Amino acid sequence: AHEAHQPLLQPVLRLCSQLRDWTVLSAAISLLARLHNVLRDETSLELICEHTALWPSVVSSTSSYNIQLVSEHLWQLVTSALEYYPKNISLHKLLGDYYYVGEHYSAAVKQYLLAAVIATDSFTRPLTKVIMEDCVYKRMIKCLSQLHCHTQAGVLCQFLEEVDYNTAFKSFTESMCHDCMDTYYDCIWDVNILEYLIYLQNKKGNKDRAKKAIDMIGLLELNANNNEEIKREAANKRKIRFMQALVRQYVL
Structure with a gap:
């Protein structure tokens, strides 16, 4: 709310800071997330949170609210909740969205990766669409691009339901790049991307780099005639390898 109303908010905020029950916590978090989205009014930068549909999608006078104050207290509530529910996947994703919206891209990637680590029990289980939705991957791709880690962004384009070839190819041609293509050839399973890298x-x-891509595309497990199970296993193995590499860089 507006600065003039801040003293009135303090008892409410103190109460929120003392919440421990997950149902009550999630309701309070969803309220602040909804208010944040309404005040910001940018669809592409919405915080994705459970139960936001419970709350009104409009407020009577947006000018009477201070979005910075709402944002700060949302952060405090989410980080406090994570102290009591450190393995809550939705909280890590929400905190990732919070950092993404605030353009803290490295911190956002870290939270998205933590969600993946927890959901897959440190990648001992497959990384499914139920665990990591396309919207999360798209935000991770944007984060990595903003960090000039264009190779990582390009590789991550494979993770989408429909591979984003335009973004992937553009990423691989970026000249200002802070990561090395050589590190990630064995994380690529999409034959179209490998063929593009050979051409590029x-x-x-760069004959040596072209040969690496040729060697990868020649692997039996990436043969286009393989059955779906073999293709899925090949993709899952490379997904995990890539995500583990990202975890080493952004989390550990």
């Missing part, structure tokens, strides 16, 4: 590296005269 040959065009640049």
Whole structure:
């Protein structure tokens, strides 16, 4: 709310800070997340949170609210909740969204990765769409691009339900790049991307890099004629390898 109303808010905020029950906590968090989205009014930068549909999608006078104050207290409530529910996947995703909206891209990637680590028990289980939705991957791709880790962004484009070839190819051609393509060849399973990399590296005269991509595309497990189970296993193995590499960089 507006600065003039801040003293009136303090008892409410103190009460929120003392919440422990998950049902009550999640309701309070969803209220602040909804209010944050309404005040910001940018669909592409919405915080994705459970139970936000419980709350009104409009407020009578947005000018009477201070979005910075709402944002700060949402952060306090989410981080406090994580102290009591450290393995709550939705909280990590929400905190990732919070950092994404605030353009703290490295912190956002860390939270999204923590959600994946927890949901897969440190990648001992497959990384399914139920665990990590396309909207999360798209935000991770944007974060990595903003961090000039364009190779990582390009590789992550494979994780989408429909591979985003335009973004992937554009990422691989970026000149200002803070990560190394050589590190991630064995994390690529999409044959179209490998074929593009062969073309790109040959065009640049990087014969050694082109050969690496050729070697990858020649692996039996990436054969286009394989059955769906073999293709899925090949993709899952490479997904896990790539996510573990990201965890080493952004989390550990």
